[in-house]
Amino acid sequence: MDWHVEKFLVYLKVEKNYSVHTLTGYSNDLKEFHRFLGSIALKDVDRDVLRRYLAQLNTNGLSKRTVSRRMAALRTFFRFLARE
Numbered sequence: 647m648d649w650h651v652e653k654f655l656v657y658l659k660v661e662k663n664y665s666v667h668t669l670t671g672y673s674n675d676l677k678e679f680h681r682f683l684g685s686i687a688l689k690d691v692d693r694d695v696l697r698r699y700l701a702q703l704n705t706n707g708l709s710k711r712t713v714s715r716r717m718a719a720l721r722t723f724f725r726f727l728a729r730e
Contacts, residue, residue: 650688651676654726675719688727696720 655673658664664672682699683691699720703713 648680650727651680651723653730654723657726658722671715672719672722675716676723678716679720691724 651673654676655669658672659669679699682702683695686695700713700717703716708716
């Protein structure tokens with residue numbers, strides 16, 4: 647997953663001109679998601695896995711704003727992967 651994340655962050659920086667703060671936030675969000683996945687391969691992530699992740703975020707007491715940003719990071723990341 648690390649290689650995919652690096653390529654994704656370069657894409658956001660170079661082609662989309664995202665701010666340093668957004669890149670840092672997305673990087674951290676994807677690292678947290680990677681920790682959540684554990685032994686689940688990226689290709690095996692489906693709607694159920696994402697729902698469990700969202701449930702965990704809500705259980706951890708994160709603000710709605712933080713949860714929204716993390717989901718936006720994942721949405722953008724998976725769209726990028728689908729295009730690649």
